[in-house]
Amino acid sequence: MKNMLKSLRLDAGLTQEELGKRVGATKQQIGRLEKDQRKLTMEWARKLATALGCSPFDLYKADISKLKERAINIHEVSESQLKEPDMPAMSIDRALLSRILPGISHDHFEIMIVESDLPGEVAKRGDFVILDTSIRTATNPGIYSVDFNGSPQLRLLVITKTGEIIARSGMPGVPDETFSADEISILGRAKLKISTI
Structure with a gap:
């Protein structure tokens, strides 16, 4: 199930590169996380959530439009x-x-x-x-x-x-x-x- 990282990043008005700098990751790593090509561990979710101002669990929620x-x-x-x-x-x-x-x-x-x-x-x-x-x-x-x-x-x-x-x-x-x-x-x-x- 696709995570919500891209949606939350865009809502925060950040590029992949800007978010990467905040969490100590490269633009490519953020891109792979968004595409589910890299596992979104709880450790990554905590770092990303702090940078995005949300709960780590918000990153795991499914895209509602896909659920429909x-x-x-x-x-x-x-x-x-x-x-x-x-x-x-x-x-x-x-x-x-x-x-x-x-x-x-x-x-x-x-x-x-x-x-x-x-x-x-x-x-x-x-x-x-x-x-x-x-x-x-x-x-x-x-x-x-x-x-x-x-x-x-x-x-x-x-x-x-x-x-x-x-x-x-x-x-x-x-x-x-x-x-x-x-x-x-x-x-x-x-x-x-x-x-x-």
Whole structure:
């Protein structure tokens, strides 16, 4: 991962030669450090940080513009499907997400916060659930985001042999609901749960 030396040097208004003089290095050594052709040890980081007026750890931070290319930005499910949020709720590294969910396109992911416990401890209040919004039909049992009266809700859906869909309520005393496939509006299927311990 490229270090932040060049960016911090330019912010300080210094040339490679000027910075080199301050830390007892040549222009070429500074150039190699900036290009990651020479290891930026903690000893070098301390000297450079003193000359640049920053923390040694600032030199190790990644360039955010590069990280944006490597991250999947996931937005929270909007109460109104008309307005998309300005900022993502979460950014996850593409490589990490590919290891967790191999073979799945990440272009249609949204995050939803669970507001009430689901049956069988599938998800609890406060969990984050990442949805694949490209899935709009229930073909297998699982957790889906369903539009109930204009509001997205997470429900455990079970498909019967006759093709009916049973939406488990997850609440004591509240009966399950049964729908035909055309009576239920599915907004996405849960693919990943992030839960607190």
